[in-house]
Amino acid sequence: MFDRHIICVVGARPNFMKMAPILRALSVNLPSIPVLLVHTGQHYDKDMSDKLFDDLELPRPDINLEVGSATHAIQTAEVMRRFEPILDSYNPHCVIVVGDVNSTLACTLVAVKKNIPVAHVEAGLRSYDKKMPEEINRVLTDQIADRLYTTERSAENNLQKEGISSDRICFVGNVMIDSLLYGRKNAPTVSNILQSFSINSSRSDKFKKYAIVTLHRPSNVDKLDTLSSLLSILIEISEKIPLIFALHPRTKNNIEKFQLHSVFNSENIIFLPPQGYLEMLGLLSNSTLVLTDSGGLQEESTALGIPCLTLRENTERPITIDEGTNTIVGGNRDLILSCVDQILLGKGKSGRVPEYWDGAAAERITEDLKNWLVI
CATH class of the missing domain: 3.40.50.2000 (Glycogen Phosphorylase B;)
Structure with a gap:
């Protein structure tokens, strides 16, 4: 021994x-x-x-x-x-x-x-x-x-x-992809996830096709102007495709601090608390596109072949752009909306799964x- x-x-x-x-x-x-x-x-x-x-x-x-x-x-x-x-x-x-x-x-x-x-x-x-x-x-x-x-x-x-x-x-x-492939078989369905939060079936029916949103980085959520702009863009996107927004505590606190509560009134956005790993995997696997500032979601969406728009000015994971499904859009409203339109027309990046x-x-x-x- x-x-x-x-x-x-x-x-x-x-x-x-x-x-x-x-x-x-x-x-x-x-x-x-x-x-x-x-x-x-x-x-x-x-x-x-x-x-x-x-x-x-x-x-x-x-x-x-x-x-x-x-x-x-x-x-x-x-x-x-x-x-x-x-x-x-x-x-x-x-x-x-x-x-x-x-x-x-x-x-x-x-x-x-x-x-x-x-x-x-x-x-x-x-x-x-x-x-x-x-x-x-x-x-x-x-x-x-x-x-x-x-x-x-x-x-x-x-x-x-x-x-x-x-x-x-x-x-x-990438060991993150090891976990994704290992856990995917146990991920719950989207309907079960929504049902667990008492979201009625008539409302969840419009979320057969949806985009996933996560925001948590200080550069995006700690300043009033930046957060307000991003939320306005998300409301616009929600008129094109419903959004499921996994709301980080930092982001939630700043929405309340900056009195941006009107975003919660959007009929086409479902706000969920932070999700467990398998729940997030279930939501991601069945999504049409991802809007995020998370590094991990850039990789996971590439592995699953789902277009990802990264709401940052840079990424430490360039392979998700060069070979994968990721596009850096920052907070540029016109670029974000244009990319969403392309994805909804079936013209988003398809990419390929990177080596290893x-x-x-x-x-x-x-x-x-x-x-x-x-x-």
Whole structure:
């Protein structure tokens, strides 16, 4: 029995989707190695976290650091402070981090300073927009992590431009798509989802064809003018195709703060609270198009062949544009409405599924771990 652990870190909702297939692959490909799942508690909604673990068939964390919400500096520092004793107690063989949240960078910093190897899953993605906190986390994590697992080939070019040698980089594909393909069979139907929120059948009948909307990034929802403009555009779109809007708490709070309540009166928009992973997958799989500022939905819509309009000025996932179904539209009203019209005419981007987005990325990661860790 191998007596030193692999520690796997999750901190926020997207991390759960990325870590679930890795844990399954570790149990199959490296069964002799004990695995410790550490949840930093950066995503601190207990009910939502519990639902995600169930949806993803992810084991409950062995340790929860219960960090909770705070400023970026305080949250990062608190994760570091609480994670260090875990490393001292277990002296793990390596630490696996995923994505680009504060927990990713914080745990990497602590481990590297203790000479514990770190593998970063989803390395090399770049928006080249340093106003995004996630971009800072990505760049710094990649500079100091030991093994960098990439989702697309362009990521290696990004890393090499930053002086990172190719022998630290391994192209494995996208573990988010592993979770999508694994969970899709269990996703509920749209009618069942709407029914669970007591939306009557006469109203839900008009949502046989619909678009999905998510908005949560501070650049879109924290300023009155920007949020008001985007909501006005969405109301216009809803006259062309009904919208199902999964409303993030930050967005809901700002709609109320800025007194933009009139958007709730639209007959052609259904507002839902944040959805569980399988519910969101069910809604996405049956949608006509997606309007979002989420990185994960850009990837998932590409994997499913559903046109996506990204309400941002850039993306760290360029493959979804170059090969997939994604179009960057920012907050440009005319461009957004034109793209919606094209999609509704059947002229939206069809794209193709990128290389290694095949449900086997986690297996490639664990196979590489065997060699990298000399197990």
